[in-house]
Amino acid sequence: MPTRREFLKIAGVGLGSLLVGVGAGYYLGSLGSSPTTVTTAPTTPKPPETYSLSILGRDAEHHDINTAVIDFFTRENTNFKIEYSPLSYASLYDKMVLALQQGSAAYDLIYMDDPWLPQFGERGWLTDLEALAKETGVQLDLGDFPGVLIDVGRSPYKTGKIVALPQMGNVQIFAYRKDVFDKLGLPEPATWTDVLNACEKIKASGLVEYPVAFRGVKGNPVATAFQPILYAFGGKILSDDLKKSALDSKAVEALEFLLQLKKYAPPGVENFNTPDVRDRLVGGRIAMSTETWPGWIKDADNPALSKVPGLLAYTTTPGERTKPSPLLGVWYWGIPAASQNKAAALRFILYSISARMQKIMAILKGLPPVRISGGEDKE
Helix, strand or coil: CCCHHHHHHHHHHHHHCCCCCCCCCEEEEECCCCCCEEEECCCCCCCCCCEEEEEEEECHHHHHHHHHHHHHHHHHCCCEEEEEEEECHHHHHHHHHHHHHCCCCCCCEEEEEHHHHHHHHHCCCECCHHHHHHHHCCCCCHHHCCHHHHHHCEECCCCCEECCEEEECCECEEEEEHHHHHHHCCCCCCEHHHHHHHHHHHHHHCCCCEEEECCCCCCHHHHHHHHHHHHHCCCCCECCCCCCECCCHHHHHHHHHHHHHHCCCCCCHHHCCHHHHHHHHHCCCEEEEEEECHHHHCCCCCCCCCCCCCCEEEECCCECCCCCCCCECCEEEECECCCCCHHHHHHHHHHHCCHHHHHHHHHHHCCCCCCHHHHHCCC
């Protein structure tokens, strides 16, 4: 993990660009042989056009990083004023859909989870960013992004126009207490059966309050927590033609396995959401989290905020009958079709996803960048 010193070094480069010298007036000198020196009054430069942008986005760690980007941007572009409205996951989706359905111009930028993009794109709610870039004379610089991330931002997927650009990388990982596993001689879990076996031994040891936890609350949380198990058992949600449910005996077996894990989780796990799992993991109350997202563990090694600094280890979500199948959870910027500030909104997007800002985000918050160059940067 980069150090605070390294972050400040980068931030210093960015803020250093604010120190721009300006000229003040003109000196004409002598006119002929006249001893009189003539000066003109300073010319008042035309003030830059001002812009006000309104962003609808996520709360929690997303809020932290996006407002940090906004702070950098508005310091370097003083003619911009940006308002960020943070909401929880479900509330964000509901409000976003309502605003887009109504053709509201209240928001100039929206911050979207990737599963929402097909719906928003197919209904014509989002601006064609390629056309907007061409119209405003800017380059999108797509070569530094993994192709799949650009394809997801197209409508239709992979072949259509670009309606969203990736901002924050995100992928599911599996977290466990390495110190507990080492004391009990347990291997890093490679399969979900390994996880279940570890649960039994950890419970018997009494080293940790509970062996495991996962998000169980109805809706996106439990669905997201369950899918890596479902896929690892060979199950799927939809048929290959996407026309009917594919839930079968493999899916039932995966669900029965999840219920086995539930026996080793804290009471009430069926109502757990992100804070319930995250706080128990960083608080040292559980030995494993079946799904972990990078934003959950940004403070895991900070002794002031974590009970387990240096004690957590991370690996891919386990496999079982098939290979591991972690979910991506990349977040995207889009511009509502009804926005009246599209050119200014695109300017902010390109700043936010620039290589420089991606590096600062990675160092400041430990979140994975979406640019290839960011992932390869040794610093």
